[in-house]
């Protein structure tokens with residue numbers, strides 16, 4: 001069982017920078033105990049680190065000290081070995097993408113204007129900004145032709161969140177800070193956003209710090225998980241497998257609680273198990289040819305795909321046999337999961353669409369296989385037998401706290 005390849009410390013294309021916190025302290029004025037007592041932390045370039053811990057333990061404070069939205073009271077922060085606690089904080093923030101829970105888009109700006117905010121400040125020319133915007137919208141899975149000129153209010157929460165990620169990536173920063181970025185979206189959209197983040201990470205090799213209150217999300221996304229307790233105290237900082245296998249302190253044990261069994265499952269990805277191959281058919285193709293392929297493969301149904309290979313529907317051979325050509329019917333309830341999805345995600349997708357199976361897609365969303373609920377259940381059952389079931393304490397969900405208001409959003413200082 002490996003998760004390491006997931007956020008697969010992309011060795012070939014690391015564009016991220018290392019981050020080091022060296023004795024970092026934050027004392028808020030008028031408080032007797034520091035919010036962060038003394039934090040030492042090293043994050044490797046190109047890694048994703050997930051920050052978890054109970055409400056008020058200092059996750060947001062720590063994140064915001066890295067881009068100096070909050071100034072540390074003491075200690076040093078090094079990015080790529082350079083002390084960033086001195087110097088111009090605006091300059092610093094131009095090199096650090098920042099995403100918050102509510103996406104934090106400027107409501108009166110179109111999507112493309114939002115994404116171009118930092119590049120404009122950096123003086124990029126119009127053409128370069130336009131190209132970059134198109135590339136990024138594509139990267140986060142939004143059709144530029146459809147969304148570039150929309151206002152945030154005319155988009156779903158998940159779509160806005162994607163724009164938030166695109167905007168944070170706009171100036172190609174080596175570091176991305178994300179504070180509960182997927183907290184406000186529904187579970188299915190959340191899984192899609194997580195999967196796109198994993199793909200983006202694999203492609204771009206950024207260094208990403210992501211705060212989440214969901215331990216399962218942390219194990220899915222993090223190369224390493226940082227578990228904090230009150231005062232920004234490090235309880236454990238290790239790979240998810242390591243934390244699950246050897247919780248370092250009673251605090252960690254209690255924190256992961258019975259969520260641990262579930263989290264074990266998140267270490268298993270769709271691509272780690274044998275999924276079935278599928279017969280694809282293109283819209284407009286002659287039915288006889290498709291039926292021949294289906295027969296040869298022993299398939300009782302096929303996946304209809306568009307020119308890009310993106311799945312539209314999955315009719316049975318009987319359903320397609322009544323027409324001469326493959327129809328362009330779009331099944332809005334078609335379940336699909338990415339290869340990078342966890343088995344939990346796959347199960348969720350099937351349950352949400354009340355289907356006994358799901359399509360498997362690659363990073364671009366093209367259909368590459370299928371998975372039945374039975375095969376997933378079999379693997380999960382095997383896992384559950386292996387997992388120690390003696391830890392049945394209830395997993396206490398901690399409050400997420402109020403949605404952070406971020407007056408000092410990097411762009412707002414440059415927006416004027």
Ligand SMILES: Nc1ncnc2c1ncn2[C@@H]1O[C@H](COP(=O)(O)OP(=O)(O)OP(=O)(O)O)[C@@H](O)[C@H]1O
Nearest residue numbers: 028031035054055056057058059060061062400401
């Ligand atoms: N501006 C402030 N002034 C005084 N105390 C603050 C301020 N901001 C945060 N704190 C305190 O610092 C501590 C850490 O807060 P922080 O926002 O970093 O927690 P968190 O781990 O992000 O919590 P959550 O999961 O609820 O978002 C808390 O006790 C909080 O009350």
Ligand SMILES: [Mg+2]
Nearest residue numbers: 059060061401
């Ligand atoms: Mg917070």
